[in-house]
Amino acid sequence: MENAFENAIFNSEKDNPLTWFLKQKDRLSSLHPDMSDSMINMEILRKCGGELGHAINFRCVEPCSTEDYINSMEDIITRTRSGETCTRVPIESKMVSKPSREDKSPERPVLKGHKCGSTSHLSNTCTKKTKINGVQAIEEAQCTGEETKSDLDSAVQYPPVLRRPAYPASPRARGASEKHIQELIQLGVLRKVGHNEEFEMATPFIVSWHNYKSRMVGDFRALNTYTVLDRYPISRIQETLTQLSKAKYITYMDALKGFHPAFLTPKTKKLLRIITHCGIYEYLRMPFGIRNAPSHYQRMMNTICPTELSEGWLIICIDDIIICPD
Known part of the structure:
Protein backbone atom coordinates (compact mmCIF):
# COMPACT_ATOMS: atom_id res chain seq x y z
CA MET A 1 0.00 0.00 0.00
CA GLU A 2 2.85 2.40 0.77
CA ASN A 3 4.27 2.00 -2.75
CA ALA A 4 0.98 3.20 -4.19
CA PHE A 5 1.68 6.75 -3.02
CA GLU A 6 4.27 9.24 -4.15
CA ASN A 7 7.16 9.88 -1.80
CA ALA A 8 6.51 13.63 -1.64
CA ILE A 9 3.20 14.05 0.14
CA PHE A 10 2.81 17.79 -0.35
CA ASN A 11 4.30 18.93 -3.65
CA SER A 12 3.23 21.31 -6.37
CA GLU A 13 0.78 18.76 -7.73
CA LYS A 14 -1.25 19.05 -4.54
CA ASP A 15 -1.93 22.70 -5.16
CA ASN A 16 -4.91 21.31 -7.03
CA PRO A 17 -6.49 18.90 -4.48
CA LEU A 18 -9.08 17.63 -6.95
CA THR A 19 -6.48 16.57 -9.52
CA TRP A 20 -4.25 14.95 -6.92
CA PHE A 21 -7.11 13.18 -5.13
CA LEU A 22 -8.56 11.68 -8.31
CA LYS A 23 -5.10 10.63 -9.52
CA GLN A 24 -4.36 8.74 -6.30
CA LYS A 25 -7.85 7.26 -6.36
CA ASP A 26 -7.39 5.86 -9.89
CA ARG A 27 -3.97 4.50 -8.97
CA LEU A 28 -5.24 2.63 -5.91
CA SER A 29 -8.28 1.32 -7.80
CA SER A 30 -6.03 -0.28 -10.41
CA LEU A 31 -3.64 -1.75 -7.82
CA HIS A 32 -6.35 -2.98 -5.44
CA PRO A 33 -9.54 -3.77 -7.39
CA ASP A 34 -10.99 -5.54 -4.34
CA MET A 35 -11.11 -2.29 -2.32
CA SER A 36 -14.39 -0.38 -2.24
CA ASP A 37 -14.64 3.27 -3.20
CA SER A 38 -15.14 4.32 0.42
CA MET A 39 -12.10 2.33 1.59
CA ILE A 40 -9.92 3.98 -1.06
CA ASN A 41 -11.05 7.45 -0.06
CA MET A 42 -10.40 6.76 3.60
CA GLU A 43 -6.95 5.30 2.87
CA ILE A 44 -5.93 8.42 0.93
CA LEU A 45 -7.09 10.72 3.70
CA ARG A 46 -5.37 8.64 6.40
CA LYS A 47 -2.12 8.73 4.47
CA CYS A 48 -2.22 12.50 4.12
CA GLY A 49 -3.81 13.29 7.45
CA GLY A 50 -1.26 11.72 9.77
CA GLU A 51 -2.26 12.69 13.32
CA LEU A 52 -5.20 14.73 12.04
CA GLY A 53 -7.42 11.70 12.22
CA HIS A 54 -10.12 13.47 14.20
CA ALA A 55 -10.88 15.65 11.16
CA ILE A 56 -11.31 12.55 9.00
CA ASN A 57 -13.58 10.87 11.56
CA PHE A 58 -15.68 14.00 11.83
CA ARG A 59 -16.17 14.19 8.06
CA CYS A 60 -16.50 10.52 7.27
CA VAL A 61 -18.71 9.08 9.99
CA GLU A 62 -21.32 8.38 7.33
CA PRO A 63 -20.83 7.61 3.61
CA CYS A 64 -19.78 10.88 1.99
CA SER A 65 -19.48 12.07 -1.58
CA THR A 66 -16.20 12.69 -3.34
CA GLU A 67 -16.72 16.43 -2.86
CA ASP A 68 -16.83 15.97 0.93
CA TYR A 69 -13.58 14.02 0.90
CA ILE A 70 -11.95 16.71 -1.24
CA ASN A 71 -13.05 19.39 1.22
CA SER A 72 -11.40 17.39 4.00
CA MET A 73 -8.35 17.05 1.81
CA GLU A 74 -8.09 20.84 1.40
CA ASP A 75 -8.42 21.33 5.16
CA ILE A 76 -5.67 18.80 5.88
CA ILE A 77 -3.35 20.40 3.32
CA THR A 78 -3.85 23.85 4.84
CA ARG A 79 -3.14 22.69 8.37
CA THR A 80 -0.19 20.47 7.48
CA ARG A 81 1.50 23.26 5.54
CA SER A 82 1.16 25.51 8.57
CA GLY A 83 2.94 22.90 10.73
CA GLU A 84 -0.09 22.15 12.91
CA THR A 85 -0.52 18.71 14.46
CA CYS A 86 -3.41 17.33 16.46
CA THR A 87 -3.81 14.26 18.63
CA ARG A 88 -6.13 11.57 17.40
CA VAL A 89 -8.96 11.25 19.94
CA PRO A 90 -10.91 7.97 20.20
CA ILE A 91 -14.67 8.31 19.86
CA GLU A 92 -15.20 6.57 23.24
CA SER A 93 -13.34 9.34 25.08
CA LYS A 94 -16.01 11.86 24.09
CA MET A 95 -18.45 10.28 26.52
CA VAL A 96 -16.14 10.33 29.54
CA SER A 97 -14.16 13.53 29.05
CA LYS A 98 -13.91 15.60 32.20
CA PRO A 99 -15.12 19.19 32.19
CA SER A 100 -12.44 21.85 32.16
CA ARG A 101 -11.68 24.02 35.16
CA GLU A 102 -13.22 26.95 33.39
CA ASP A 103 -16.51 25.05 33.13
CA LYS A 104 -16.57 24.62 36.93
CA SER A 105 -16.34 28.34 37.59
CA THR A 148 -34.53 35.43 20.44
CA LYS A 149 -31.98 32.92 19.20
CA SER A 150 -30.10 32.74 15.95
CA ASP A 151 -31.05 29.88 13.63
CA LEU A 152 -27.66 29.79 11.93
CA ASP A 153 -27.26 26.08 12.72
CA SER A 154 -30.31 25.21 10.62
CA ALA A 155 -29.01 27.35 7.75
CA VAL A 156 -25.64 25.56 7.57
CA GLN A 157 -25.95 22.65 5.15
CA TYR A 158 -23.56 20.44 7.15
CA PRO A 159 -20.85 21.09 9.75
CA PRO A 160 -17.65 21.66 7.77
CA VAL A 161 -14.16 20.94 9.07
CA LEU A 162 -12.68 24.43 9.02
CA ARG A 163 -10.01 24.64 11.67
CA ARG A 164 -7.45 27.20 10.59
CA PRO A 165 -4.47 28.79 12.35
CA ALA A 166 -4.55 32.32 13.69
CA TYR A 167 -3.47 35.14 11.42
CA PRO A 168 -0.19 36.93 12.15
CA ALA A 169 -0.79 40.20 14.01
CA SER A 170 1.26 43.27 14.84
CA PRO A 171 1.91 44.25 18.48
CA ARG A 172 -0.66 47.02 18.08
CA ALA A 173 -3.32 44.60 16.81
CA ARG A 174 -2.50 42.09 19.58
CA GLY A 175 -2.96 44.72 22.27
CA ALA A 176 -6.28 45.81 20.76
CA SER A 177 -7.52 42.22 20.44
CA GLU A 178 -6.70 41.44 24.08
CA LYS A 179 -8.67 44.49 25.15
CA HIS A 180 -11.68 43.51 23.01
CA ILE A 181 -11.60 39.90 24.23
CA GLN A 182 -11.64 40.89 27.90
CA GLU A 183 -14.48 43.34 27.28
CA LEU A 184 -16.59 40.74 25.46
CA ILE A 185 -15.96 38.16 28.19
CA GLN A 186 -17.20 40.61 30.84
CA LEU A 187 -20.32 41.31 28.75
CA GLY A 188 -21.07 37.59 28.40
CA VAL A 189 -20.47 37.60 24.63
CA LEU A 190 -17.38 35.35 24.64
CA ARG A 191 -16.09 32.46 26.69
CA LYS A 192 -12.74 30.71 26.54
CA VAL A 193 -12.84 27.12 25.26
CA GLY A 194 -11.43 24.60 27.76
CA HIS A 195 -8.16 22.84 26.99
CA ASN A 196 -9.83 19.41 26.83
CA GLU A 197 -12.86 20.43 24.77
CA GLU A 198 -12.93 18.97 21.29
CA PHE A 199 -13.68 21.25 18.39
CA GLU A 200 -13.61 21.16 14.62
CA MET A 201 -14.27 24.85 13.97
CA ALA A 202 -11.71 27.58 14.60
CA THR A 203 -11.97 30.80 12.63
CA PRO A 204 -9.14 33.34 12.64
CA PHE A 205 -10.03 36.96 13.31
CA ILE A 206 -8.76 40.32 12.18
CA VAL A 207 -8.61 43.72 13.87
CA SER A 208 -9.92 46.49 11.62
CA TRP A 209 -9.34 50.19 12.22
CA HIS A 210 -11.73 53.02 11.40
CA ASN A 211 -11.38 56.61 12.62
CA TYR A 212 -8.59 55.49 14.97
CA LYS A 213 -10.96 52.98 16.60
CA SER A 214 -10.42 49.23 16.45
CA ARG A 215 -12.95 46.45 15.97
CA MET A 216 -12.44 42.69 16.26
CA VAL A 217 -14.14 40.77 13.45
CA GLY A 218 -14.01 37.03 12.80
CA ASP A 219 -13.10 35.92 9.28
CA PHE A 220 -16.20 33.75 8.73
CA ARG A 221 -15.95 33.72 4.93
CA ALA A 222 -15.28 29.98 4.82
CA LEU A 223 -18.28 29.23 7.05
CA ASN A 224 -20.48 31.58 5.00
CA THR A 225 -19.92 29.44 1.90
CA TYR A 226 -21.81 26.60 3.64
CA THR A 227 -24.63 28.85 4.89
CA VAL A 228 -27.96 29.11 3.07
CA LEU A 229 -28.85 32.78 2.58
CA ASP A 230 -31.76 34.13 4.65
CA ARG A 231 -33.56 36.53 2.29
CA TYR A 232 -35.44 38.50 4.92
CA PRO A 233 -36.23 42.01 3.53
CA ILE A 234 -34.12 44.91 4.79
CA SER A 235 -35.14 48.57 4.43
CA ARG A 236 -34.37 50.04 1.00
CA ILE A 237 -32.49 53.32 0.77
CA GLN A 238 -34.95 54.86 -1.72
CA GLU A 239 -37.97 54.05 0.46
CA THR A 240 -36.19 55.44 3.52
CA LEU A 241 -35.38 58.72 1.76
CA THR A 242 -38.99 59.08 0.61
CA GLN A 243 -40.22 58.56 4.16
CA LEU A 244 -37.69 61.04 5.56
CA SER A 245 -38.73 63.76 3.12
CA LYS A 246 -42.01 64.22 5.01
CA ALA A 247 -40.43 64.38 8.47
CA LYS A 248 -40.28 67.61 10.47
CA TYR A 249 -37.68 66.34 12.94
CA ILE A 250 -35.19 63.52 12.46
CA THR A 251 -33.50 61.65 15.31
CA TYR A 252 -30.87 59.04 14.54
CA MET A 253 -29.69 56.31 16.92
CA ASP A 254 -27.30 53.42 16.58
CA ALA A 255 -27.76 50.23 18.61
CA LEU A 256 -24.93 49.54 21.04
CA LYS A 257 -22.95 46.38 20.26
CA GLY A 258 -25.15 45.77 17.22
CA PHE A 259 -25.67 42.02 16.83
CA HIS A 260 -24.59 40.95 20.32
CA PRO A 261 -28.08 41.08 21.96
CA ALA A 262 -29.15 38.06 19.87
CA PHE A 263 -28.62 34.67 21.53
CA LEU A 264 -27.18 31.59 19.83
CA THR A 265 -28.22 27.95 20.00
CA PRO A 266 -25.69 25.44 21.42
CA LYS A 267 -24.95 24.05 17.96
CA THR A 268 -24.37 27.52 16.52
CA LYS A 269 -21.92 28.38 19.31
CA LYS A 270 -19.66 25.51 18.23
CA LEU A 271 -19.66 26.85 14.68
CA LEU A 272 -18.64 30.34 15.81
CA ARG A 273 -15.32 29.77 17.55
CA ILE A 274 -12.38 32.04 16.89
CA ILE A 275 -8.68 31.32 17.34
CA THR A 276 -6.36 34.00 18.70
CA HIS A 277 -2.83 34.25 20.05
CA CYS A 278 -4.45 34.06 23.53
CA GLY A 279 -6.33 30.82 22.83
CA ILE A 280 -9.66 29.71 21.38
CA TYR A 281 -12.89 31.50 22.28
CA GLU A 282 -16.55 30.73 21.64
CA TYR A 283 -19.23 33.30 20.87
CA LEU A 284 -22.27 33.14 23.16
CA ARG A 285 -24.02 35.95 21.27
CA MET A 286 -24.32 36.68 17.57
CA PRO A 287 -21.07 38.18 16.20
CA PHE A 288 -20.33 40.40 13.25
CA GLY A 289 -19.33 38.84 9.96
CA ILE A 290 -21.67 35.85 9.58
CA ARG A 291 -23.82 35.72 6.49
CA ASN A 292 -27.32 35.80 8.00
CA ALA A 293 -26.60 38.16 10.91
CA PRO A 294 -28.15 41.27 9.23
CA SER A 295 -31.32 39.41 8.21
CA HIS A 296 -31.76 37.85 11.64
CA TYR A 297 -31.19 41.15 13.44
CA GLN A 298 -33.61 42.97 11.12
CA ARG A 299 -36.26 40.33 11.84
CA MET A 300 -35.69 40.67 15.57
CA MET A 301 -36.01 44.48 15.48
CA ASN A 302 -39.17 44.31 13.36
CA THR A 303 -40.65 41.88 15.88
CA ILE A 304 -39.87 44.18 18.81
CA CYS A 305 -41.36 47.34 17.26
CA PRO A 306 -44.21 46.27 14.92
CA THR A 307 -46.64 49.03 15.98
CA GLU A 308 -44.14 51.86 15.64
CA LEU A 309 -43.08 50.65 12.20
CA SER A 310 -46.67 50.41 10.96
CA GLU A 311 -47.40 53.98 12.11
CA GLY A 312 -44.60 55.22 9.88
CA TRP A 313 -42.63 57.42 12.29
CA LEU A 314 -39.94 54.81 12.98
CA ILE A 315 -37.43 53.40 10.49
CA ILE A 316 -35.13 50.50 11.33
CA CYS A 317 -32.31 49.38 9.07
CA ILE A 318 -30.56 46.54 10.90
CA ASP A 319 -29.00 48.31 13.92
CA ASP A 320 -29.69 51.88 12.72
CA ILE A 321 -32.84 53.48 14.17
CA ILE A 322 -34.41 56.68 12.81
CA ILE A 323 -37.29 58.54 14.48
CA CYS A 324 -39.01 60.83 11.98
CA PRO A 325 -42.37 62.27 13.16
CA ASP A 326 -44.36 64.40 10.70
Missing part, protein backbone atom coordinates in the same frame (compact mmCIF):
# COMPACT_ATOMS: atom_id res chain seq x y z
CA PRO A 106 -19.66 30.06 38.26
CA GLU A 107 -21.14 31.56 35.14
CA ARG A 108 -21.44 35.32 34.94
CA PRO A 109 -25.10 36.34 34.75
CA VAL A 110 -25.90 37.64 31.29
CA LEU A 111 -28.79 39.73 30.05
CA LYS A 112 -31.57 37.97 28.21
CA GLY A 113 -32.72 38.95 24.75
CA HIS A 114 -35.81 40.84 25.92
CA LYS A 115 -36.68 44.43 26.52
CA CYS A 116 -37.40 43.63 30.15
CA GLY A 117 -34.19 41.70 30.85
CA SER A 118 -36.02 39.15 33.01
CA THR A 119 -34.54 35.67 33.45
CA SER A 120 -37.98 34.02 33.62
CA HIS A 121 -41.22 34.82 31.83
CA LEU A 122 -44.42 33.66 33.45
CA SER A 123 -46.63 36.32 31.88
CA ASN A 124 -46.66 38.56 28.84
CA THR A 125 -46.08 41.66 30.97
CA CYS A 126 -42.68 41.72 32.66
CA THR A 127 -41.82 44.35 35.24
CA LYS A 128 -38.39 43.26 36.39
CA LYS A 129 -35.74 45.97 36.25
CA THR A 130 -32.27 45.41 34.92
CA LYS A 131 -29.19 47.53 34.42
CA ILE A 132 -26.77 47.62 31.52
CA ASN A 133 -23.45 49.22 32.46
CA GLY A 134 -25.17 51.05 35.32
CA VAL A 135 -28.02 52.41 33.18
CA GLN A 136 -31.52 51.23 34.03
CA ALA A 137 -33.25 49.57 31.12
CA ILE A 138 -36.91 49.65 30.07
CA GLU A 139 -39.47 48.79 32.74
CA GLU A 140 -42.91 47.22 32.28
CA ALA A 141 -42.22 46.33 28.66
CA GLN A 142 -44.28 43.83 26.71
CA CYS A 143 -42.42 40.56 26.28
CA THR A 144 -43.11 37.47 24.19
CA GLY A 145 -41.73 35.12 26.85
CA GLU A 146 -39.23 33.53 24.48
CA GLU A 147 -35.59 34.29 23.89
Whole structure:
Protein backbone atom coordinates (compact mmCIF):
# COMPACT_ATOMS: atom_id res chain seq x y z
CA MET A 1 0.00 0.00 0.00
CA GLU A 2 2.85 2.40 0.77
CA ASN A 3 4.27 2.00 -2.75
CA ALA A 4 0.98 3.20 -4.19
CA PHE A 5 1.68 6.75 -3.02
CA GLU A 6 4.27 9.24 -4.15
CA ASN A 7 7.16 9.88 -1.80
CA ALA A 8 6.51 13.63 -1.64
CA ILE A 9 3.20 14.05 0.14
CA PHE A 10 2.81 17.79 -0.35
CA ASN A 11 4.30 18.93 -3.65
CA SER A 12 3.23 21.31 -6.37
CA GLU A 13 0.78 18.76 -7.73
CA LYS A 14 -1.25 19.05 -4.54
CA ASP A 15 -1.93 22.70 -5.16
CA ASN A 16 -4.91 21.31 -7.03
CA PRO A 17 -6.49 18.90 -4.48
CA LEU A 18 -9.08 17.63 -6.95
CA THR A 19 -6.48 16.57 -9.52
CA TRP A 20 -4.25 14.95 -6.92
CA PHE A 21 -7.11 13.18 -5.13
CA LEU A 22 -8.56 11.68 -8.31
CA LYS A 23 -5.10 10.63 -9.52
CA GLN A 24 -4.36 8.74 -6.30
CA LYS A 25 -7.85 7.26 -6.36
CA ASP A 26 -7.39 5.86 -9.89
CA ARG A 27 -3.97 4.50 -8.97
CA LEU A 28 -5.24 2.63 -5.91
CA SER A 29 -8.28 1.32 -7.80
CA SER A 30 -6.03 -0.28 -10.41
CA LEU A 31 -3.64 -1.75 -7.82
CA HIS A 32 -6.35 -2.98 -5.44
CA PRO A 33 -9.54 -3.77 -7.39
CA ASP A 34 -10.99 -5.54 -4.34
CA MET A 35 -11.11 -2.29 -2.32
CA SER A 36 -14.39 -0.38 -2.24
CA ASP A 37 -14.64 3.27 -3.20
CA SER A 38 -15.14 4.32 0.42
CA MET A 39 -12.10 2.33 1.59
CA ILE A 40 -9.92 3.98 -1.06
CA ASN A 41 -11.05 7.45 -0.06
CA MET A 42 -10.40 6.76 3.60
CA GLU A 43 -6.95 5.30 2.87
CA ILE A 44 -5.93 8.42 0.93
CA LEU A 45 -7.09 10.72 3.70
CA ARG A 46 -5.37 8.64 6.40
CA LYS A 47 -2.12 8.73 4.47
CA CYS A 48 -2.22 12.50 4.12
CA GLY A 49 -3.81 13.29 7.45
CA GLY A 50 -1.26 11.72 9.77
CA GLU A 51 -2.26 12.69 13.32
CA LEU A 52 -5.20 14.73 12.04
CA GLY A 53 -7.42 11.70 12.22
CA HIS A 54 -10.12 13.47 14.20
CA ALA A 55 -10.88 15.65 11.16
CA ILE A 56 -11.31 12.55 9.00
CA ASN A 57 -13.58 10.87 11.56
CA PHE A 58 -15.68 14.00 11.83
CA ARG A 59 -16.17 14.19 8.06
CA CYS A 60 -16.50 10.52 7.27
CA VAL A 61 -18.71 9.08 9.99
CA GLU A 62 -21.32 8.38 7.33
CA PRO A 63 -20.83 7.61 3.61
CA CYS A 64 -19.78 10.88 1.99
CA SER A 65 -19.48 12.07 -1.58
CA THR A 66 -16.20 12.69 -3.34
CA GLU A 67 -16.72 16.43 -2.86
CA ASP A 68 -16.83 15.97 0.93
CA TYR A 69 -13.58 14.02 0.90
CA ILE A 70 -11.95 16.71 -1.24
CA ASN A 71 -13.05 19.39 1.22
CA SER A 72 -11.40 17.39 4.00
CA MET A 73 -8.35 17.05 1.81
CA GLU A 74 -8.09 20.84 1.40
CA ASP A 75 -8.42 21.33 5.16
CA ILE A 76 -5.67 18.80 5.88
CA ILE A 77 -3.35 20.40 3.32
CA THR A 78 -3.85 23.85 4.84
CA ARG A 79 -3.14 22.69 8.37
CA THR A 80 -0.19 20.47 7.48
CA ARG A 81 1.50 23.26 5.54
CA SER A 82 1.16 25.51 8.57
CA GLY A 83 2.94 22.90 10.73
CA GLU A 84 -0.09 22.15 12.91
CA THR A 85 -0.52 18.71 14.46
CA CYS A 86 -3.41 17.33 16.46
CA THR A 87 -3.81 14.26 18.63
CA ARG A 88 -6.13 11.57 17.40
CA VAL A 89 -8.96 11.25 19.94
CA PRO A 90 -10.91 7.97 20.20
CA ILE A 91 -14.67 8.31 19.86
CA GLU A 92 -15.20 6.57 23.24
CA SER A 93 -13.34 9.34 25.08
CA LYS A 94 -16.01 11.86 24.09
CA MET A 95 -18.45 10.28 26.52
CA VAL A 96 -16.14 10.33 29.54
CA SER A 97 -14.16 13.53 29.05
CA LYS A 98 -13.91 15.60 32.20
CA PRO A 99 -15.12 19.19 32.19
CA SER A 100 -12.44 21.85 32.16
CA ARG A 101 -11.68 24.02 35.16
CA GLU A 102 -13.22 26.95 33.39
CA ASP A 103 -16.51 25.05 33.13
CA LYS A 104 -16.57 24.62 36.93
CA SER A 105 -16.34 28.34 37.59
CA PRO A 106 -19.66 30.06 38.26
CA GLU A 107 -21.14 31.56 35.14
CA ARG A 108 -21.44 35.32 34.94
CA PRO A 109 -25.10 36.34 34.75
CA VAL A 110 -25.90 37.64 31.29
CA LEU A 111 -28.79 39.73 30.05
CA LYS A 112 -31.57 37.97 28.21
CA GLY A 113 -32.72 38.95 24.75
CA HIS A 114 -35.81 40.84 25.92
CA LYS A 115 -36.68 44.43 26.52
CA CYS A 116 -37.40 43.63 30.15
CA GLY A 117 -34.19 41.70 30.85
CA SER A 118 -36.02 39.15 33.01
CA THR A 119 -34.54 35.67 33.45
CA SER A 120 -37.98 34.02 33.62
CA HIS A 121 -41.22 34.82 31.83
CA LEU A 122 -44.42 33.66 33.45
CA SER A 123 -46.63 36.32 31.88
CA ASN A 124 -46.66 38.56 28.84
CA THR A 125 -46.08 41.66 30.97
CA CYS A 126 -42.68 41.72 32.66
CA THR A 127 -41.82 44.35 35.24
CA LYS A 128 -38.39 43.26 36.39
CA LYS A 129 -35.74 45.97 36.25
CA THR A 130 -32.27 45.41 34.92
CA LYS A 131 -29.19 47.53 34.42
CA ILE A 132 -26.77 47.62 31.52
CA ASN A 133 -23.45 49.22 32.46
CA GLY A 134 -25.17 51.05 35.32
CA VAL A 135 -28.02 52.41 33.18
CA GLN A 136 -31.52 51.23 34.03
CA ALA A 137 -33.25 49.57 31.12
CA ILE A 138 -36.91 49.65 30.07
CA GLU A 139 -39.47 48.79 32.74
CA GLU A 140 -42.91 47.22 32.28
CA ALA A 141 -42.22 46.33 28.66
CA GLN A 142 -44.28 43.83 26.71
CA CYS A 143 -42.42 40.56 26.28
CA THR A 144 -43.11 37.47 24.19
CA GLY A 145 -41.73 35.12 26.85
CA GLU A 146 -39.23 33.53 24.48
CA GLU A 147 -35.59 34.29 23.89
CA THR A 148 -34.53 35.43 20.44
CA LYS A 149 -31.98 32.92 19.20
CA SER A 150 -30.10 32.74 15.95
CA ASP A 151 -31.05 29.88 13.63
CA LEU A 152 -27.66 29.79 11.93
CA ASP A 153 -27.26 26.08 12.72
CA SER A 154 -30.31 25.21 10.62
CA ALA A 155 -29.01 27.35 7.75
CA VAL A 156 -25.64 25.56 7.57
CA GLN A 157 -25.95 22.65 5.15
CA TYR A 158 -23.56 20.44 7.15
CA PRO A 159 -20.85 21.09 9.75
CA PRO A 160 -17.65 21.66 7.77
CA VAL A 161 -14.16 20.94 9.07
CA LEU A 162 -12.68 24.43 9.02
CA ARG A 163 -10.01 24.64 11.67
CA ARG A 164 -7.45 27.20 10.59
CA PRO A 165 -4.47 28.79 12.35
CA ALA A 166 -4.55 32.32 13.69
CA TYR A 167 -3.47 35.14 11.42
CA PRO A 168 -0.19 36.93 12.15
CA ALA A 169 -0.79 40.20 14.01
CA SER A 170 1.26 43.27 14.84
CA PRO A 171 1.91 44.25 18.48
CA ARG A 172 -0.66 47.02 18.08
CA ALA A 173 -3.32 44.60 16.81
CA ARG A 174 -2.50 42.09 19.58
CA GLY A 175 -2.96 44.72 22.27
CA ALA A 176 -6.28 45.81 20.76
CA SER A 177 -7.52 42.22 20.44
CA GLU A 178 -6.70 41.44 24.08
CA LYS A 179 -8.67 44.49 25.15
CA HIS A 180 -11.68 43.51 23.01
CA ILE A 181 -11.60 39.90 24.23
CA GLN A 182 -11.64 40.89 27.90
CA GLU A 183 -14.48 43.34 27.28
CA LEU A 184 -16.59 40.74 25.46
CA ILE A 185 -15.96 38.16 28.19
CA GLN A 186 -17.20 40.61 30.84
CA LEU A 187 -20.32 41.31 28.75
CA GLY A 188 -21.07 37.59 28.40
CA VAL A 189 -20.47 37.60 24.63
CA LEU A 190 -17.38 35.35 24.64
CA ARG A 191 -16.09 32.46 26.69
CA LYS A 192 -12.74 30.71 26.54
CA VAL A 193 -12.84 27.12 25.26
CA GLY A 194 -11.43 24.60 27.76
CA HIS A 195 -8.16 22.84 26.99
CA ASN A 196 -9.83 19.41 26.83
CA GLU A 197 -12.86 20.43 24.77
CA GLU A 198 -12.93 18.97 21.29
CA PHE A 199 -13.68 21.25 18.39
CA GLU A 200 -13.61 21.16 14.62
CA MET A 201 -14.27 24.85 13.97
CA ALA A 202 -11.71 27.58 14.60
CA THR A 203 -11.97 30.80 12.63
CA PRO A 204 -9.14 33.34 12.64
CA PHE A 205 -10.03 36.96 13.31
CA ILE A 206 -8.76 40.32 12.18
CA VAL A 207 -8.61 43.72 13.87
CA SER A 208 -9.92 46.49 11.62
CA TRP A 209 -9.34 50.19 12.22
CA HIS A 210 -11.73 53.02 11.40
CA ASN A 211 -11.38 56.61 12.62
CA TYR A 212 -8.59 55.49 14.97
CA LYS A 213 -10.96 52.98 16.60
CA SER A 214 -10.42 49.23 16.45
CA ARG A 215 -12.95 46.45 15.97
CA MET A 216 -12.44 42.69 16.26
CA VAL A 217 -14.14 40.77 13.45
CA GLY A 218 -14.01 37.03 12.80
CA ASP A 219 -13.10 35.92 9.28
CA PHE A 220 -16.20 33.75 8.73
CA ARG A 221 -15.95 33.72 4.93
CA ALA A 222 -15.28 29.98 4.82
CA LEU A 223 -18.28 29.23 7.05
CA ASN A 224 -20.48 31.58 5.00
CA THR A 225 -19.92 29.44 1.90
CA TYR A 226 -21.81 26.60 3.64
CA THR A 227 -24.63 28.85 4.89
CA VAL A 228 -27.96 29.11 3.07
CA LEU A 229 -28.85 32.78 2.58
CA ASP A 230 -31.76 34.13 4.65
CA ARG A 231 -33.56 36.53 2.29
CA TYR A 232 -35.44 38.50 4.92
CA PRO A 233 -36.23 42.01 3.53
CA ILE A 234 -34.12 44.91 4.79
CA SER A 235 -35.14 48.57 4.43
CA ARG A 236 -34.37 50.04 1.00
CA ILE A 237 -32.49 53.32 0.77
CA GLN A 238 -34.95 54.86 -1.72
CA GLU A 239 -37.97 54.05 0.46
CA THR A 240 -36.19 55.44 3.52
CA LEU A 241 -35.38 58.72 1.76
CA THR A 242 -38.99 59.08 0.61
CA GLN A 243 -40.22 58.56 4.16
CA LEU A 244 -37.69 61.04 5.56
CA SER A 245 -38.73 63.76 3.12
CA LYS A 246 -42.01 64.22 5.01
CA ALA A 247 -40.43 64.38 8.47
CA LYS A 248 -40.28 67.61 10.47
CA TYR A 249 -37.68 66.34 12.94
CA ILE A 250 -35.19 63.52 12.46
CA THR A 251 -33.50 61.65 15.31
CA TYR A 252 -30.87 59.04 14.54
CA MET A 253 -29.69 56.31 16.92
CA ASP A 254 -27.30 53.42 16.58
CA ALA A 255 -27.76 50.23 18.61
CA LEU A 256 -24.93 49.54 21.04
CA LYS A 257 -22.95 46.38 20.26
CA GLY A 258 -25.15 45.77 17.22
CA PHE A 259 -25.67 42.02 16.83
CA HIS A 260 -24.59 40.95 20.32
CA PRO A 261 -28.08 41.08 21.96
CA ALA A 262 -29.15 38.06 19.87
CA PHE A 263 -28.62 34.67 21.53
CA LEU A 264 -27.18 31.59 19.83
CA THR A 265 -28.22 27.95 20.00
CA PRO A 266 -25.69 25.44 21.42
CA LYS A 267 -24.95 24.05 17.96
CA THR A 268 -24.37 27.52 16.52
CA LYS A 269 -21.92 28.38 19.31
CA LYS A 270 -19.66 25.51 18.23
CA LEU A 271 -19.66 26.85 14.68
CA LEU A 272 -18.64 30.34 15.81
CA ARG A 273 -15.32 29.77 17.55
CA ILE A 274 -12.38 32.04 16.89
CA ILE A 275 -8.68 31.32 17.34
CA THR A 276 -6.36 34.00 18.70
CA HIS A 277 -2.83 34.25 20.05
CA CYS A 278 -4.45 34.06 23.53
CA GLY A 279 -6.33 30.82 22.83
CA ILE A 280 -9.66 29.71 21.38
CA TYR A 281 -12.89 31.50 22.28
CA GLU A 282 -16.55 30.73 21.64
CA TYR A 283 -19.23 33.30 20.87
CA LEU A 284 -22.27 33.14 23.16
CA ARG A 285 -24.02 35.95 21.27
CA MET A 286 -24.32 36.68 17.57
CA PRO A 287 -21.07 38.18 16.20
CA PHE A 288 -20.33 40.40 13.25
CA GLY A 289 -19.33 38.84 9.96
CA ILE A 290 -21.67 35.85 9.58
CA ARG A 291 -23.82 35.72 6.49
CA ASN A 292 -27.32 35.80 8.00
CA ALA A 293 -26.60 38.16 10.91
CA PRO A 294 -28.15 41.27 9.23
CA SER A 295 -31.32 39.41 8.21
CA HIS A 296 -31.76 37.85 11.64
CA TYR A 297 -31.19 41.15 13.44
CA GLN A 298 -33.61 42.97 11.12
CA ARG A 299 -36.26 40.33 11.84
CA MET A 300 -35.69 40.67 15.57
CA MET A 301 -36.01 44.48 15.48
CA ASN A 302 -39.17 44.31 13.36
CA THR A 303 -40.65 41.88 15.88
CA ILE A 304 -39.87 44.18 18.81
CA CYS A 305 -41.36 47.34 17.26
CA PRO A 306 -44.21 46.27 14.92
CA THR A 307 -46.64 49.03 15.98
CA GLU A 308 -44.14 51.86 15.64
CA LEU A 309 -43.08 50.65 12.20
CA SER A 310 -46.67 50.41 10.96
CA GLU A 311 -47.40 53.98 12.11
CA GLY A 312 -44.60 55.22 9.88
CA TRP A 313 -42.63 57.42 12.29
CA LEU A 314 -39.94 54.81 12.98
CA ILE A 315 -37.43 53.40 10.49
CA ILE A 316 -35.13 50.50 11.33
CA CYS A 317 -32.31 49.38 9.07
CA ILE A 318 -30.56 46.54 10.90
CA ASP A 319 -29.00 48.31 13.92
CA ASP A 320 -29.69 51.88 12.72
CA ILE A 321 -32.84 53.48 14.17
CA ILE A 322 -34.41 56.68 12.81
CA ILE A 323 -37.29 58.54 14.48
CA CYS A 324 -39.01 60.83 11.98
CA PRO A 325 -42.37 62.27 13.16
CA ASP A 326 -44.36 64.40 10.70
